[in-house]
Amino acid sequence: MKSIFRTSFYLRSNYLNKEGKASVMMRIHLNGERIALGTTGVCVDPEMWDSTLGKVRGRAKEALVTNAQLTSISTDLQMIFQRLEFSEELSLERIKSEYLGKREDMETVLSLFTKYNNDMYAQIGCGVTKANYRKFDICKRHFAKFLQEKYARTDLNIIELTPIVIHDFDVYLKTVVGQCFNTAIKTLKTFKTVIIFGRKAGVFNHDPFLNIHFKTKRVDRGFLTDEEVDT
Numbered sequence: 001m002k003s004i005f006r007t008s009f010y011l012r013s014n015y016l017n018k019e020g021k022a023s024v025m026m027r028i029h030l031n032g033e034r035i036a037l038g039t040t041g042v043c044v045d046p047e048m049w050d051s052t053l054g055k056v057r058g059r060a061k062e063a064l065v066t067n068a069q070l071t072s073i074s075t076d077l078q079m080i081f082q083r084l085e086f087s088e089e090l091s092l093e094r095i096k097s098e099y100l101g102k103r104e105d106m107e108t109v110l111s112l113f114t115k116y117n118n119d120m121y122a123q124i125g126c127g128v129t130k131a132n133y134r135k136f137d138i139c140k141r142h143f144a145k146f147l148q149e150k151y152a153r154t155d156l157n158i159i160e161l162t163p164i165v166i167h168d169f170d171v172y173l174k175t176v177v178g179q180c181f182n183t184a185i186k187t188l189k190t191f192k193t194v195i196i197f198g199r200k201a202g203v204f205n206h207d208p209f210l211n212i213h214f215k216t217k218r219v220d221r222g223f224l225t226d227e228e229v230d231t
Contacts, residue, residue, distance in 0.1 A: 005085075042069060142177060
């Protein structure tokens, strides 16, 4: 008999964060049984939540990004189910275990960063330059300080890294750090490289950079004067 699997989302309505938002929680269902997987890492305004459809109402940008992220989570869970569908190991616990399972040395964003940077450092002189390694080390330090100043946190769990956090980090780089537009873009691209590494390693079950696109601004550097050329 063909198994029936689906994912559902609901709000943790008994607790609101300082912004007045509630966490979106998730469950998975298999052949009439269900099990909770905990938080999705997404927070929404309770008044904008459609409990029947399990998503945010409206066509505003934030609603579209949030719903796209929830769809991405559902897709990842569906892929795990499809891989196990015709095996004897298919069960809610197995799907939950595979979805939540992470390598111990990469459970958080900064531990993932540390793993990536340590691997880069070990390869200096073997295709990796000190300048390239330094770029990632600086990015990590900026993100760590951003977490402390913006969220009063020393780290984030993998599932807590959302497009909103990426947006806040972008603003932090341009305002607090004082990076120009193009430099901030380059820093975010460096950050994204680490996240792609995490996705390939199976650490992420969602894409924090979903619908986030990078485009640098053209800068007119002008021409050197005769005196500058002579110098």
